[in-house]
Amino acid sequence: MDKHAFIHRLRAICGENIIADEPQLKVYETDGLTAKRRAPWLVVLPSSVKEVQQVVKLCFDAEVPLVARGAGTGLSGGALPHADGVLLILAKLKRILSVDTENRLATVEPGVTNLAISEAVKDRGLYYAPDPSSQVACSIGGNVAENSGGVHCLKYGLTVHNVRRLKIISPTGDLYEVGSHAFDSAGYDLLALLHGSEGMFGIVVEITVALLPIPESVSVVTAGFAAVEDAASAVTDIISAGIIPAGLEMMDKLAIEAAEAYVKAGYPTGAEALLLCELDGIEMELETQLRSLMDILKENGATSIDSATVPEERERLWRGRKAAFPAIGRIAPDYYCMDGTIPRRHLSLVLNRIAALSEEFSLPVANVFHAGDGNLHPLILYDANEADELRRAEEFGARILECCIEAGGTITGEHGVGIEKIDQMCIQFSETELSLFHGVKAAFDEKSILNPGKAVPSLHRCVEFGAQHVHQGKTKFPELDLF
Amino acid sequence: MTGDFTQSLLEQVQEAIGYKSPLVIEGGGSKKFYGYPQPDVLKRLYTSDHQGVIDYSPDELVIHVRAGTPLSEVRKLLADSGQMLAFEPPDFAGNATIGGVIASGLSGARRPFSGALRDFVLGTTVITGSAEVLTFGGQVMKNVAGYDVSRLIAGSLGTLGVILDVSLKVLPLPELEVTLTIPVSRGGFQVLLQSMRQSVPVSAAAHEGDHLRVRLSGSEISVTAAVKELGGEEIDNSYWDQVNNLERFGEIEQLWRISVVPGSDILLEEAALVDWGGSLRWLVQPGFSPRERLKKNGHATLMKYKAASLAPGLDIFQPLVEPVAGIHQRLKKQFDPAGIFNPGRMYRDL
Numbered sequence: 001m002d003k004h005a006f007i008h009r010l011r012a013i014c015g016e017n018i019i020a021d022e023p024q025l026k027v028y029e030t031d032g033l034t035a036k037r038r039a040p041w042l043v044v045l046p047s048s049v050k051e052v053q054q055v056v057k058l059c060f061d062a063e064v065p066l067v068a069r070g071a072g073t074g075l076s077g078g079a080l081p082h083a084d085g086v087l088l089i090l091a092k093l094k095r096i097l098s099v100d101t102e103n104r105l106a107t108v109e110p111g112v113t114n115l116a117i118s119e120a121v122k123d124r125g126l127y128y129a130p131d132p133s134s135q136v137a138c139s140i141g142g143n144v145a146e147n148s149g150g151v152h153c154l155k156y157g158l159t160v161h162n163v164r165r166l167k168i169i170s171p172t173g174d175l176y177e178v179g180s181h182a183f184d185s186a187g188y189d190l191l192a193l194l195h196g197s198e199g200m201f202g203i204v205v206e207i208t209v210a211l212l213p214i215p216e217s218v219s220v221v222t223a224g225f226a227a228v229e230d231a232a233s234a235v236t237d238i239i240s241a242g243i244i245p246a247g248l249e250m251m252d253k254l255a256i257e258a259a260e261a262y263v264k265a266g267y268p269t270g271a272e273a274l275l276l277c278e279l280d281g282i283e284m285e286l287e288t289q290l291r292s293l294m295d296i297l298k299e300n301g302a303t304s305i306d307s308a309t310v311p312e313e314r315e316r317l318w319r320g321r322k323a324a325f326p327a328i329g330r331i332a333p334d335y336y337c338m339d340g341t342i343p344r345r346h347l348s349l350v351l352n353r354i355a356a357l358s359e360e361f362s363l364p365v366a367n368v369f370h371a372g373d374g375n376l377h378p379l380i381l382y383d384a385n386e387a388d389e390l391r392r393a394e395e396f397g398a399r400i401l402e403c404c405i406e407a408g409g410t411i412t413g414e415h416g417v418g419i420e421k422i423d424q425m426c427i428q429f430s431e432t433e434l435s436l437f438h439g440v441k442a443a444f445d446e447k448s449i450l451n452p453g454k455a456v457p458s459l460h461r462c463v464e465f466g467a468q469h470v471h472q473g474k475t476k477f478p479e480l481d482l483f
Numbered sequence: 484m485t486g487d488f489t490q491s492l493l494e495q496v497q498e499a500i501g502y503k504s505p506l507v508i509e510g511g512g513s514k515k516f517y518g519y520p521q522p523d524v525l526k527r528l529y530t531s532d533h534q535g536v537i538d539y540s541p542d543e544l545v546i547h548v549r550a551g552t553p554l555s556e557v558r559k560l561l562a563d564s565g566q567m568l569a570f571e572p573p574d575f576a577g578n579a580t581i582g583g584v585i586a587s588g589l590s591g592a593r594r595p596f597s598g599a600l601r602d603f604v605l606g607t608t609v610i611t612g613s614a615e616v617l618t619f620g621g622q623v624m625k626n627v628a629g630y631d632v633s634r635l636i637a638g639s640l641g642t643l644g645v646i647l648d649v650s651l652k653v654l655p656l657p658e659l660e661v662t663l664t665i666p667v668s669r670g671g672f673q674v675l676l677q678s679m680r681q682s683v684p685v686s687a688a689a690h691e692g693d694h695l696r697v698r699l700s701g702s703e704i705s706v707t708a709a710v711k712e713l714g715g716e717e718i719d720n721s722y723w724d725q726v727n728n729l730e731r732f733g734e735i736e737q738l739w740r741i742s743v744v745p746g747s748d749i750l751l752e753e754a755a756l757v758d759w760g761g762s763l764r765w766l767v768q769p770g771f772s773p774r775e776r777l778k779k780n781g782h783a784t785l786m787k788y789k790a791a792s793l794a795p796g797l798d799i800f801q802p803l804v805e806p807v808a809g810i811h812q813r814l815k816k817q818f819d820p821a822g823i824f825n826p827g828r829m830y831r832d833l
Contacts, residue, residue: 102677102746125681147627158625160634161602174806181744183594183762186782186801187830188643188811189601192634196627213681236542242565242655282682284705341623343543373624374543413625421628428628432615439817440630443810456629 001062003041010044013054017092019043028087031069032134033077033420035336035390040067040081047092049109049167049175049205056203057173059086065452066171068199070111070139074146075337076418078198078454085452090141093205096120104211105164105181110141110204114148117209126211129156132414133322141204147196149414151247151321152278154372156212158414160195167206168194171445181208193440198416198455201444215280218246219290220314223302224271228252231273232347234300235371238277241296243289247278248372249321252351255328255366255379256320262327265320268304275302275371276321278314324368325379332364332381336393340404341375341413353403354378361396363389375413376404402427417455426462434459485551488533489616489647495528496645497614499823506823508641510551510580514587516787518640518828519799528645530582537648538622541566545605545622547650550582557581561653569597569654573727582646588638591727592687592698595745595759600637603652607633609644612819622650635814641825642833643818657686657700659707662722664694665715669752673745673761683709687723690757691731696722729787731756732767736792739766739773743781750776768792774801800829 003020010018019025020042029037041064046052059066065085072079072089081087093109096117100106101124106117114135117128131150132138138148143159144166156162165179179191194201225231231250238245251259251267251274260267267274275297279289290307297305308314320327328335342350351367358365364381378400382393401411401424411417411424425434437456441448457465499506506528507521515521534551541564548557554574561567571591572584585607590600606620619632636643667675672695676688684701697713698720699706710717725731732738732755741750745761750773754764765786766773773783782801785793803811815822815833827833 100744100746102673103744105744147631149625153625157598157602158627160631161598170806172806176804176806178807180742180781182742182781183759184590184599184742184782186784187803187807188639188814189588189634189637190807190810192601192631192637196631216682239544240542242658244654282684282701282705284708285684285702288702288704341625343540343545343622345540345543370625375623375625408621409623410621410626410628412628413623414627416627417629425628430617432613433617433619433629436611436615436617436632436817437630440632440814443813443817 001064006062006064007042009058010042010055013058014044014046014051017045017047028072028081031072031077031079032075033080033418035394036077036080036419038081038083040087041084043087043089045089045092049093052088052090052093052203052205053169053173053175055086055088056169056171060172060447060449063447063449066449067451068141068145068203070142071113071137073134073138074142074416074418075339076146076412076416076420078146078416078418078451079142080419080454082452088203090203090205091139097206099124101126103181104213105208106211107206107208108140109206111139114138114140114143121211122214125214127214128209129162129212130159133325140207140209144195144204144207145197145199146416147414149370149375151249151370153370153375154248155244155246160192162210163191163195163207164210165208166191166194166204168202168204170202171447171449175205179208196416198418199451200441200455201450203450217283217286217309218278218280218314219286219307219309220276220278220317221290221293221297221305221307222267222317223275223297224268224304225273225275225301226271226303228273228351229348230301231275232344232371234275234297234302235344237296237300238293239372241292243279243293245277245372246280247276248370249276250274250369250371251321251324252367254364255324255368258327258331258366259320259324262330263319263323265316266306267320271303276317321368328366328379328381333383333385334381336380336382336397338378338380338397338400339375339412339415340401340409341373342404342407342409344371344374346407350376350403350407354400357396357399361392363393363396370413373413374409398424419454422454422457422461423465425457426465431459431462434462485532485534487535487549488551492528492530492533492645492647493610493614493616496610496612496823499526500612500614500821503821504823505826508586508645508825510583511553511576511578513575513577513579514583517587519831520790521825521828530645531580533647534580536560543622544624544653545650546653547622547648548581549648550580550585550646552581554579554581554584562656565656566653567656568603568651569593570600570603571723571727572600573729574724575728581649585637585646585649586639586641592689592723592758595762596686597654601634604633604637604649605652606650607636608647609636610647611644612821612823616647620650624652640829642815642829644824659703660686660698660700660720661706661710662696662698662718662720663710663713663715664696664718665713666693667695668693669757676760679713683713688760689726691755698723726756726758732765735787736768736789737785738787739769740784740786741766741773741777741781743777747780749780803830
């Protein structure tokens with residue numbers, strides 16, 4: 001492909017919104033997973049759906065790979081550029097197209113940030129529920145691509161539970177819709193399938209999200225515990241009591257201390273574990289739930305309890321949790337954030353394994369945990385400037401993911417596979433399952449123009465991975481000829 | 484005898500592939516009326532022996548069951564631990580299996596307030612049309628590894644594979660449920676509903692005749708307070724089973740299911756019953772084509788019909804347009820290359 005001729009054709013579509021100079025391209029070499037870097041061949045920033053459509057068509061005809069990207073905050077390298085491809089940045093498509101108060105819907109362009117939706121509908125007493133911790137910056141298009149979660153998933157679900165309709169551009173440049181403003185639509189549930197498909201099926205150019213009424217009443221309670229097991233047992237008791245908290249978070253000692261040193265949320269620094277529980281809903285419902293919550297925390301040996309109902313005080317209690325990642329960033333030059341999910345009953349077992357691995361790799365780890373839905377975020381502390389530490393951190397991370405699979409869980413709860421966890425996909429899924437994934441991809445994108453090499457490993461890659469990684473004493477693909 | 488019949492089901496699928504002979508997948512047979520009729524000459528693949536609870540831990544909020552397990556058994560087991568399937572699936576003749584529940588994808592009256600069936604599907608194991616046993620998703624709440632095939636399977640009417648087992652998220656049963664009937668016109672019930680939803684625990688809302696039927700679910704204190712505040716007359720909660728099981732319409736030639744945005748005026752007055760807070764409209768032998776009225780503002784399904792009333796060429800499900808229709812074709816080819824599973828049940832060419 002002649003680069004100059006291609007740029008010329010792109011200019012005819014997008015004018016000056018094209019980046020082709022080496023030093024400028026370097027700016028876009030990474031997304032939120034900064035350990036992986038690769039400069040794109042070209043960057044294009046279209047400013048309308050029509051322009052996106054034309055760029056996609058051009059790339060399809062020329063067989064140029066296309067990687068879509070929103071704000072670039074993704075943590076799994078899903079928007080890592082392709083060296084011979086176009087990085088299609090949708091950040092300029094950031095209009096809120098309509099808000100329908102009666103039906104509680106908002107239709108927005110993909111570059112609108114997650115938080116901007118809630119801000120825009122606040123005056124109508126509504127909000128958009130999923131709230132990934134990057135919500136100030138991350139775009140809703142990226143949320144759809146990764147099926148992003150947040151701290152309120154147990155009660156309100158992930159992105160897939162809160163989106164009603166998508167407009168998509170196919171790899172051939174056709175614009176189509178899936179889902180509807182009603183509660184369902186005819187045919188297969190392509191709307192669900194597109195969520196978390198990591199930009200492999202199409203380019204999302206318009207999203208209709210479902211809005212919820214801002215709850216009448218909200219309470220936040222934090223409790224310190226002398227042992228992680230006590231906090232875990234409190235979580236089990238809360239759920240068993242029939243309470244579905246809006247948020248139920250756990251932090252371990254290292255995370256508590258780092259957060260407290262950073263934002264002074266009033267967390268108990270001596271505690272081995274901290275639980276944060278948010279209840280929301282109708283005021284009368286909440287009073288009953290709050291009483292049983294307090295009893296459960298005390299019965300499980302909470303060493304300290306703090307609670308808040310007014311917004312400023314609630315914000316203080318959340319501050320430590322929400323600042324946990326940057327707080328860890330202050331105590332180590334670099335950290336590597338993992339994202340496994342496990343059945344909650346195996347929490348102590350998995351945390352003990354992580355502690356043992358931490359010693360094996362001589363790297364400290366802090367644990368932040370969406371306790372309600374079993375989504376674990378171990379943060380591995382390392383120093384990229386120290387020889388070998390990045391490699392050790394990555395290997396440590398990979399071992400944590402394998403441990404999650406062994407516990408009956410998954411390698412990613414909300415960050416996506418991207419490029420980061422692509423090798424672990426070979427462990428979680430069989431060869432036939434991966435083949436079917438490739439088939440599903442082909443049903444949308446036969447020429448594999450969109451985000452090639454992400455989300456699902458090639459069988460060849462799994463063979464190579466298996467060669468250096470013998471799982472449970474046997475190679476993963478004994479049936480494949482290795483030579 | 485019941486239990487793990489994976490091997491037997493797999494062998495029957497292999498045989499069907501070998502002979503290129505289609506299979507009609509059948510669980511409890513409670514939804515035979517749904518979709519295009521399946522000719523009697525076609526071979527049946529019975530899944531109802533493949534039953535049993537693989538794992539259920541109430542405090543994980545997850546149940547993992549084999550497809551042939553009766554819905555009634557699952558409901559009872561959950562209720563014994565104070566839990567429920569929050570998407571409130573219909574049970575029709577009372578012998579629905581979990582596999583059929585998932586394959587049909589039908590959610591009941593709680594749908595607008597708690598979520599759709601597919602929202603609660605966490606994972607599934609299926610036999611594909613290549614006779615492979617594949618597992619997608621898992622038993623955890625949050626899982627974005629691999630494409631979300633388990634939610635794709637939900638509602639695909641058995642056209643993509645034989646469901647062997649499924650993991651579902653479950654929720655606590657409310658402490659108290661009360662159904663009220665309140666006189667209000669068809670045109671005015673949504674305004675009334677909007678005004679109550681902020682501070683009252685609504686879990687179902689339908690309009691029939693000139694009454695709003697609203698179910699309140701929550702703690703004893705809040706439901707009792709809401710009953711006092713709203714007034715109206717208390718009726719039995721079994722009303723919602725009748726709504727979910729399509730028992731409010733009597734003997735009918737044709738029953739159409741219209742799905743629109745709740746606030747829409749389309750077919751609002753004509754509907755015999757409006758469920759889902761306004762979004763789901765049931766039309767009894769309308770004598771006109773609902774799709775012509777709908778245009779692009781929703782979709783219409785011929786839910787139940789007497790065979791004689793089915794005009795040749797009438798589409799039971801809303802026809803698909805390109806490129807979505809093509810994506811359906813290609814997905815079907817990937818899952819079921821020989822086209823043996825429930826051919827023509829959902830769309831004539833699928």
